[in-house]
Amino acid sequence: MSLRPGPPQRPAVRVTVGQLEVGTDREANRLAARDALRTAGRARADLVVLPEYASAYDRRGVGLDLAEPLDGPFVTTLREDAARHGVAVVAGTTLPGGEPDADGRARAVNAVVAVDASGGLVGVYRKVHLYDAFGHRESQHLAPGPVDAPPLVLDVAGLRFGVLTCYDLRFPESARRLVDAGADVLVVPAAWAAGELKAMHWRALAVARAIENTAAVVAVGQAGAGVVGRSLVVGPDGVVGLEADDAPQVRTVDLDADELRSVREQNPSLRNRRYAVVARD
Template sequence: MSTGPRPPQRPAVRVTVAQLEVGTDRGANLLAARDALRTAGRARSDLVVLPEYASAFDPRGVGVELAEPLDGPFVTMLRRAAAEHGLAVVAGTILPGGAAGADGQPRAVNAVVAVGADGEVAGVYRKVHLYDAFGHRESQRLAPGPADAPPLVLDVGGLRFGVLTCYDLRFPEVARRLVDAGADVLLVPAAWAAGDLKAMHWRTLAVARAIENTAAVLAVGQAGRGVVGRSLVVGPDGVVGLEADDTPQVRTVDLDAEELRAVRERNPSLTHRRYAVVPRV
């Protein structure tokens, strides 16, 4: 997480959105992620964003059987590829070591890892809001992250990227806390579960988070069984500039730092707010 002075902003920051199809075969998932990073490198991207659970996923539930540590094969590959291609990476993974639940069974942690262009781990966000909704029960397999952990904000090319994941999108205070920490862009890796109205919710919430925070939103979904895909890039004015379908794909966009500044000047709603976001622990 950056706390120092902001570096000069470039005219644009290039970001690759990797909407991957992920399964339980961790080796295959690693290769797909590596290919996406190579594509981003060829595009001369500054940042690549992979979905939630990019290391492994089972739509029936994800737990300790799919977890691996930060020094395991998946994050090690992210670090090597980031350094090789000179780009930052944000990707969802599953970590071991979550506190056991009330049933005494071990839990994993749903995490998003940020890696700098130097190949070093810049931060880890552990998902606060577990998806116990619409018939799903993430808390049966996962332990939540601490609500009062410092926000994860990554500096790339003079823009600040704040990290949340999937179900967090339904909680506007999460995004606002990241913006309070200096985020210009909100990154939302997700494996957004399919179902009635779910794709509509995904799009509507991503646009709402952009408008209310005058921040760009990159909502990067998984493709495949049980999830909606439909990754979005939303401008700080709420205009959708990129919208994928439900198939695997890798897309690259340029984020205009001057556009962000101009939108916030025209719409200074962040400076008009009268309430603060305080974590409930």
């Protein structure tokens, strides 16, 4: 990996990391996302990654009040600006229409959308692992995505980017399932909750997912109160090539496809594995 001011030197794939501060003001959030895409366009990036809940976020909990459909203003803006700047986008949002809880209360869905550089909606990943941990109960407001949904993998400039989000990072089988589907890079939009040891966990888990899968990891955290920020890009050998602090920022890095192939030749752990990933309810 490298940080390069000029155009990407192929076979490098240029990725812009948008570590945004997100709140309940949807229009302000759209403007922040548009600024990140504009920056990515000026940097001649191939892909921009925005955090989990990039459309709207409330640290007290995200639910139906902050949800909007795929044809709503946020995803529509992403698609229009992706086409305008010629850059693919992966971003977190919240969708209506989740399964009700056991008491019949309506819930939303924590989702990540993937948009290609022509503005086409390539796919949607609905978060499987809800954050019912460390005193949080995401399942009070959100329904989980189906465990047997096809993995979301986006082709960008010769690399394949597999999508998971936030708490999924703690479950290595989620990452391995994406690699089995052909992912070279794991993309992790997150609003990683702050707390004791949490920033350390975030970094350690991102590095571990890179090493065990010989895959690059692009982990993009939200900035602001209650979340850690600290986005990072990790090479397939576990070396951290970009690491942010907790302030809002937009950074760009090149991923080297040749480096990934070289690491996988030297460390053929994916070929040497003896167990498969199987979904369970």
